[in-house]
Amino acid sequence: MYILGISAYYHDAGVALIRDEHIVAAVQEERFTRKKQDDSFPHESIKYCLREAGISLEDVDCIAFYDKPFLKFERLLETYLAEAPRGFRSFILSMPVWLKDKLFLKETLSRELKELFLELNPGQEKESAAFKKSIQEKLMFGEHHQSHAASAFYPSPYEEAAILTIDGVGEWATTSLAYGKGNRIEFLKEVRFPHSLGLLYSAFTYYTGFKVNSGEYKVMGLAPYGEPKYVDLIKEHIIDIKEDGSFKLDMSYFNYTTGLTMTSEKFHRLFGAAPRKSESTLTQREMDLAASIQEITEEVMIRLARHAREVTGSKNLCLAGGVALNCVGNGKLLREKIFDHIWIQPAAGDAGGALGGAYSVYYQEFDRPRTLNPDELDKMQGAYLGPRFSDDEIKRYLDSIGANYRYIPNEDVLVDSVSSALAEEKVIGWHYDRMEFGPRSLGHRSIIGDPRSQEMQSTMNLKIKYRESFRPFAPSVLREKVSQWFELDEDSPYMLLVAPVKKSRQVKMTREQEKLFGIDRLHIARSEIPAVTHVDYSARIQTVHKETNPRFHKLISKFEEKTGCAVIVNTSFNVRGEPIVCTPEDSYRCFMRTEMDLLVIDNYLLKKEEQPVFEEKGDWRETFELD
């Protein structure tokens, strides 16, 4: 049975195709259209998934959409009604979108799929009408948090688990507690809109001058530079956190229910200033605000988890929803040891809802049995679920642009050569096999470097990624060596856990250095691996497993053989504001635009100095909207 899951029209559009329990493919539309967080109908993603499975659209047995438009519309109407006449401006802006498209989602989706059918089967106008009718019968809509919960539990390695989904908002729910067992998920509790931890975090993202819905991870990265000075103020005025982790927001501080900004004047008065202007200088104040909201978020997450443990009695926890991408909070949750095991969906945001939607239909609607394979980490296959390119395809592209390359089909030779370059502090674009699903690069579309280098963080930030210098980089470490380098001995294959660098590898600050504040601490070497050690000695860790990523594992092993270091720097293969690369063409373009030294596309190795002059019309930096 083939089930196609679709998420679209709100944040990042994504598609997942499952064949029974097996995930055939999963991908985000932005990777094809090159438009960050593209929310349009995932036309290209569907085509890719069908290609990967070797099937046609007619072979798909069921199509699952990841949320329910009517319920969302109900929330909108009730909110407008409750707040009327405030929000009229917002109402007149949102109604056209709803009345033209979103309310008629069944029709919109079947029309889009019919057009896709015609594109794939040119000339079959007659058949397309019957196809459209069949699609309407195959379409199913799952609730937003049901889709998140399904994406967290069904692919996890647990027979039973507590499930927490925390995000901005779906239909009504913003936080849900559920219990999964076998092929069933039962919802136990929820926090409803407008009270939302995700939106609270987004409000602070907005207030500190970052872009809502993409700058949240910058707030998280900024937090260790600050002091949580505002925690008491936030608790006193803005959020009331209950013992069970449920919470209420004082909505007079916000404007997101009906307005066009996240925060209200009252919020600005409370913190004594207007929101920071985007791209203006960051001050200690923003860092302190970031530290404060991070601490509040962690407190809620921990209380929710404690309550989930009490209510379900389970030793396992599954997490999804945008807040589950807060890896600092996840790390704290792990260290609290409330649960024995935690599994987090790597595509925890809305794109992952496509996978959850598909699994929900398979297990809940069709009541198919759920099986666990003890030989695999989980059902995600390392999250390597996107497109791959054959040697022929890569060669054809490289030849077409006159690139100079070396073809190295022997993996040992290739890995030896790349690990030597890494040890010489070269920065390398590493494109290998299938692209990752979700927001993290996990060694298939990554930029890699030597973590021992003191300059690597600022070099990579300013010359390669063209982004803010305060932003930390993540380490990829051999799974079997993780406890030798970090205060962690768990699987973290999806880079969703933060833990401190091993105490014995930390470099203590001098008295003078300790007196420094905020961003001034950036250039102090804090450990044997300074490029991946954040100012608070933490690191966002990816454990590399031989089973899911043998070539990356081999590369780090070889690097360790040469340097004694089982860790490398791993950052996403893109520049600021650009979606992560997908094709060899994307990778080559990104390589040539930046100051990377080497590019590896599967078995092809390219050196920057050997490439022909790369010319582009205009300044490419202007093509990407800053995130």
Add this chain to the structure above:
Amino acid sequence: MSILKELWAYMKVRKKFWLIPVILMMLLLGVIIVLAEGSAVAPFIYTLF
């Protein structure tokens, strides 16, 4: 017409019949806005809508 049938079925399940006049009024207002504006672009900083 199928959308009206679906909306009716939805209201029956959710027991939200009190929404009928609200929906009608808002739809009417919405239709006027749509006709007046011509284009529909979501303007929001956070896509709650």
